Amino acid sequence: MLLAAALAVTGCSESGGSDSSSRKAAGSAAQRGVPATGNGAAGYADRTAAPGTGATAAPKAPAAQIVRTASLTVEVRDVAKALATARAAAQDAGGYVGDENTDRDAEGHERTRVVLRVPVDRYDALLARLEGSGRLVERSAKAEDVTGQVVDVDSRIRSQRASVARVRALMDKAGSLGDVVSLESELSRREADLEALLAQQASLKDRTSLATVTLSLSSAAAPAHESADDDPGFLDALAGGWHVFVTVVRWLALALGAVLPFAAAAALLTVLWLRVVRPRLPRRAPAGAPVTAPAGPGLPVHPATPAAPAPAAGTDSAGTDSAGADGGRER
Structure with a gap:
């Protein structure tokens, strides 16, 4: 009987100790913010290990x-x-x-510039195919990371949508006309901001989903077959002379075309002078011709007196007068 009583007391003390230890573990877990279950620490470990159950998971990187x-x-x-x-x-x-x-230069070479939009996963294959179409002259590629812009725009769109929803809820509860008008103005402004954010989001999505390739195509120049050290031949000289002759004739024709209007004007003025102006001008009498005065009314017209002959050579006027005087005395 004493042995049985001792064994009973020992079992009760062990069960009480285990219960008190369980209560202490539950209290410490409650202080740490972990809900207590029958399994204790093992249940907590299972809940923390299982993803998606219990604690909040860390956000994934975009x-x-x-x-x-x-x-x-x-x-x-x-x-x-x-x-x-x-x-x-x-x-x-x-x-x-x-x-x-597409355009052409002064020498007739054709040039084309085209913009191609392809998915990002086919971007490298397209570049390789285009480079093999001819002789590559220039290539430039650029990659711009816009992850921050995309995340920022998405967050602002969510906030703006929530703001629009709140304003609409306030409009449903508005009791006065003034409140309705004020809320409608605020709602229009916020919806315009939301539309601008949506357009920015669509632009970013288009730029990130499709790559842009700008391709410039130009015709290759014809290879030069002539060498600079070749001596000119007879045909080269003939061709050069013909080229000079044609150039001189062309410049002469240009000079004649430039002078022809002036020559035509000068010929016209000459014809007018000879045919119209000159016949109407008064004519001058020739040198040494007698000048007769016009006959007036009642006056006789006398013929012009002939000019006296010039004295003979070797005589002068004084000798003539003295000879005449002598002859008169002799008579």
């Missing part, structure tokens, strides 16, 4: 958002054919052709 752009300049023999190949490559990659511009 995926990288990269904007990829590239620029290629390639020389090809046939620009039209290379452009058709580039279009087909973009369409095969699941993209499309954007802006396109």
Whole structure:
């Protein structure tokens, strides 16, 4: 009986100790913020190890958002054919052709600039295909990380949508007309901000999902077959002389064309002078001709007295007068 009583007392003390230790573990777990269960620490370990049950999981890092752009300049023999190949490559990659511009320079060389948009996963394959279409002259590629912008815009859109929803809820509870008008104005402003954020989000999504490749195609220059040290021959001299002759004739024709209006004007003025102006001018009498005065009324007209002959050589006026006087005395 004494042995049985001793064994009973020992069992009761062990069960009481285990209960008190369990209560102490539950109290310490409650102080730490861990709910107590029948399993104690083992249950807590199981809950913390199982993902998605119990404590909040750490937020995942957002995926990288990269904007990829590239620029290629390639020389090809046939620009039209290379452009058709580039279009087909973009369409095969699941993209499309954007802006396109084609022109010709002064020497007749054709140049084309085209913008291609392709998915990011086909970006490198498209670049390799375009580089192999001709002789690569220039290449530049750029990768811009816009992950921060994407995350910021997404967060602002969520906040703006919640703000719009709150304003609409206040409009439903508004009791006066003034409150309704004020809330409508505020709602319009917030909806405009939300639309701007949505447009920015769509632009970022388009830039990150599709890469941009700007391709410039130009026709290759023809190789020069003439060497600088070759001596000119007879045909070269003949061709040079003909070129000089044609140039001189052309310049003479240009000079004649420039002078012809002035020559025509001078000829016209000469004809007018001879045919119209000159016949109307008064004529002058010739030198030594007698000048007769016009006859007035009642006056006789006398013929002009002939001029006295010039004295003979060797005589003078004094000798003539003395000879005449002598003859008179003799008579």
